[in-house]
Amino acid sequence: MTRLRRLLDRHATALTLAVIVILWEIAGRFQLVASGALPAPSDVLIRMWEDQADYWPHVAATVRTAFLGFVGGNVIAILAAILFVRWPLTERLSRGVNIAIFALPPIAIVPVLVLALPGEWPRLTLAAIAVYFPTMTAMVVGLTEVDPRSVELMRAYGGGEGAVMRWVRLRASLPALLGGLRVAAPNAVLGAILAEFGSGSRWGLGTYLLGSLGRADPARLWGIGLAATAIAGLAYALAALAASRVTDASRAVTIAAGATPASEPIGRSGGHRVAIAVVALVLPFAIWWGLLALSGLSPIIAKTPLGVFDYLFLPPTAANAQARLLSALAETLPIMVVGMAAGLGFAFLLAVAGAVRPGIVRALMPIALVTQTMPLVALTPLLVLIFGRGVAVTVAITVSVTFFPAYVTLAQGLSMVPKAAFDLVRAYGASGWRALRMVALPASLPWLFAAARLAVPRALLGVMIAEWLATGRGLGNLLNQSRGYLDYGMIWTVALVSVLVSVILYQLAVGLERLATARR
Amino acid sequence: MNMMMDRRRFLGTAAAGLAVGAMPGLLRPARAATPLNFQAAWINDAEFCGYFAAIDQGYYEAEGLDLTYMPGGPDVIPESTLISGRADVALTTPDTTIKAIVDQGAPFKIIGTQYQKNPIGIVSLASNPINTPADLVGKTLAVPPVNVISVEAMLKLNDIDKAEVNIVPYAYDPTPLIKGEIDASLDFTTNVPYTIEQAGEKATSFLLYDFGFTIYNDTVVVTEETLAAKRKELVAWLKASRKGWDDNLADPAVWPPKFADTWFKGTGRTIENEIFFNTAQKPLIETPKGIFFMDEDGIQKNIDALAAIGIAATKEMFDTSLLEDM
Numbered sequence: 122m123t124r125l126r127r128l129l130d131r132h133a134t135a136l137t138l139a140v141i142v143i144l145w146e147i148a149g150r151f152q153l154v155a156s157g158a159l160p161a162p163s164d165v166l167i168r169m170w171e172d173q174a175d176y177w178p179h180v181a182a183t184v185r186t187a188f189l190g191f192v193g194g195n196v197i198a199i200l201a202a203i204l205f206v207r208w209p210l211t212e213r214l215s216r217g218v219n220i221a222i223f224a225l226p227p228i229a230i231v232p233v234l235v236l237a238l239p240g241e242w243p244r245l246t247l248a249a250i251a252v253y254f255p256t257m258t259a260m261v262v263g264l265t266e267v268d269p270r271s272v273e274l275m276r277a278y279g280g281g282e283g284a285v286m287r288w289v290r291l292r293a294s295l296p297a298l299l300g301g302l303r304v305a306a307p308n309a310v311l312g313a314i315l316a317e318f319g320s321g322s323r324w325g326l327g328t329y330l331l332g333s334l335g336r337a338d339p340a341r342l343w344g345i346g347l348a349a350t351a352i353a354g355l356a357y358a359l360a361a362l363a364a365s366r367v368t369d370a371s372r373a374v375t376i377a378a379g380a381t382p383a384s385e386p387i388g389r390s391g392g393h394r395v396a397i398a399v400v401a402l403v404l405p406f407a408i409w410w411g412l413l414a415l416s417g418l419s420p421i422i423a424k425t426p427l428g429v430f431d432y433l434f435l436p437p438t439a440a441n442a443q444a445r446l447l448s449a450l451a452e453t454l455p456i457m458v459v460g461m462a463a464g465l466g467f468a469f470l471l472a473v474a475g476a477v478r479p480g481i482v483r484a485l486m487p488i489a490l491v492t493q494t495m496p497l498v499a500l501t502p503l504l505v506l507i508f509g510r511g512v513a514v515t516v517a518i519t520v521s522v523t524f525f526p527a528y529v530t531l532a533q534g535l536s537m538v539p540k541a542a543f544d545l546v547r548a549y550g551a552s553g554w555r556a557l558r559m560v561a562l563p564a565s566l567p568w569l570f571a572a573a574r575l576a577v578p579r580a581l582l583g584v585m586i587a588e589w590l591a592t593g594r595g596l597g598n599l600l601n602q603s604r605g606y607l608d609y610g611m612i613w614t615v616a617l618v619s620v621l622v623s624v625i626l627y628q629l630a631v632g633l634e635r636l637a638t639a640r641r
Numbered sequence: 642m643n644m645m646m647d648r649r650r651f652l653g654t655a656a657a658g659l660a661v662g663a664m665p666g667l668l669r670p671a672r673a674a675t676p677l678n679f680q681a682a683w684i685n686d687a688e689f690c691g692y693f694a695a696i697d698q699g700y701y702e703a704e705g706l707d708l709t710y711m712p713g714g715p716d717v718i719p720e721s722t723l724i725s726g727r728a729d730v731a732l733t734t735p736d737t738t739i740k741a742i743v744d745q746g747a748p749f750k751i752i753g754t755q756y757q758k759n760p761i762g763i764v765s766l767a768s769n770p771i772n773t774p775a776d777l778v779g780k781t782l783a784v785p786p787v788n789v790i791s792v793e794a795m796l797k798l799n800d801i802d803k804a805e806v807n808i809v810p811y812a813y814d815p816t817p818l819i820k821g822e823i824d825a826s827l828d829f830t831t832n833v834p835y836t837i838e839q840a841g842e843k844a845t846s847f848l849l850y851d852f853g854f855t856i857y858n859d860t861v862v863v864t865e866e867t868l869a870a871k872r873k874e875l876v877a878w879l880k881a882s883r884k885g886w887d888d889n890l891a892d893p894a895v896w897p898p899k900f901a902d903t904w905f906k907g908t909g910r911t912i913e914n915e916i917f918f919n920t921a922q923k924p925l926i927e928t929p930k931g932i933f934f935m936d937e938d939g940i941q942k943n944i945d946a947l948a949a950i951g952i953a954a955t956k957e958m959f960d961t962s963l964l965e966d967m
Contacts, residue, residue, distance in 0.1 A: 175909065236722065239727070318715065319716025322714070332684055332686075334812075335814065336909065337836050341909070502817050503816075510809050591810060601787070604716075607720055
């Protein structure tokens, strides 16, 4: 490697950022993109400066909501993880609930949260839901993957499971937990903004975004997006700082989220296992039912599982409802699969490129992060102007929301390929790419499925958002139209179906993953 | 906590008490105010100026109401907040309200209307003008998904096949219209033309109302249960709100600047925009019989327009008796 190349690699992030900002400035200044709908970064900053008096109360509100949701969601997630590890049966029973929480599309639940909960609770709840899954999975891995010798030692001195939990597991879980919090922190910010946007709150960046949308002022919208990104990035950095302070915990949570759920059978007999699976399947429905009963909402709004069944199959309008649902699904599903495949494909290519040339990764990471925190609704006009309102725009949005988590997981997987394996093929004269093909690709296969699993609910959400804001088709449009018509039977049906689609594809990925792992 | 703090806090409280006592507008009536929750249809903008004026002038308190004003948003469905009991009275679009009564058996009554003429219309650029429904043929029109039936009704009433208009979703941002990606959009004609003119284009628009889709908008809706239990309070609400609207519309340029640091603070919109909006909506709200009024003829027009899209509205869904009690 030449000195110049080493220098370039070391400063890759700063260099790429500089190049991108310059290109962006030129594109904005000379109105090169989407007939000038892309504002120059200098215009965005000037606009933010002019608007600064507006920003502070909105930023304060968003930070407050995100923080409270973050704390609440994490306390629940940590307690749940301890419960799951201390009594593994509870984990098996809760699996359906956990996946359902992971797969819940926020655009389907905000309208219901707004009705079921008073004041700022809908916003706090959405932020809390957004952090639960990453923290819980990270904590479970942290509590499980402990040094077996420590456990043996505790047991040898007569310590029970409680003592092991207290003295070994909880202490050992800290690095993984902090890794989980790092992913959870920006999630809380995004959840808060999404809820503010919809719920009619007076303050918050989401509210500011909504009020600003009608002004046809892209510089303002990008400014709000950058503010959101800054808060999310700050939250990420704070969590990362805490992690590096406490331990050398460079291990990202994606290991946790990427790890295959423990599959060792707990039940003694086949019958026992089936019983557990049935409870795991029924539990989310029971909780759904129970929460509605507690909320005391009118049956016009609150559809129980039975209510959804009734809506879809019993009345004379059922055939019409089914037809609308099926035609929407037929529009949404194929494009979701295509978008997801494209997102995973891009992530895979970049991860592979990064394994060969690490500088590329450092260069593109900041941009990838920004795509995760820019509110999509602010970008829709630009995307529509660039990609039109057909399949292209839906795929573009889906790729943008699935790419990042998939990429992080895959890069993680590739980085865990034993160095010795690379050295071996290199010693035999293989090039970097060849080493990749012979060693890294086979080794990363399970990670590809793990990435697919993470990407499933996001892909569906991406497609639904594109349908709602740009194309006017499919499940996203059906959901939005049903909301306006107070067609709560259809709203709950779409929410249920989107969770089911996510869960089925998720389980498919788990199955394929096991198959791939078993074959090796 | 030390003595200093306590004393300071006491003094502060006393001063605040004196200040309130000194302001005649804030003097509460002797009887205890009845709480009433009001759900608006959107985030704070000029559409709700009359209520802001009434609150600031103390009209609700004078009527014995302790009003809680709730802004709306894309995920807030005003009718749903009525059913869930979070609001006592809400502003809605009559087509969705009546559709909910017919399809879902929702127990709603329409007791008044803010807009005599629905401000929703087709907005386009003067450089590519769409002045009548017929001009829409072969064009791309952006419509919020919930308003698609309104547009389909208007097309049907004008004998235009809806397949001849390319309807796409409208995502609150007029940029695609200004950039020519779409030819027209459905929006409040009282609002968007201002934004378009700020962007250096001229706007042209027509109301769906003027082409046969003769419905009200921001209809005042309550549940039958609330109507029975809080009739007196609802009449009081209508009275106070009408006073607020009368004040506000007397000169539409006066009130929006007064809300700059309160109701309109940080909304992301400009006061000039609100003045434009307030001025443009005046002729759509005012009626010689008094704001919120619904007459036989207007109700019949709503019923006829909704019949065009197969929504079977009836006179019983409107209750004009509260307006008569005012």
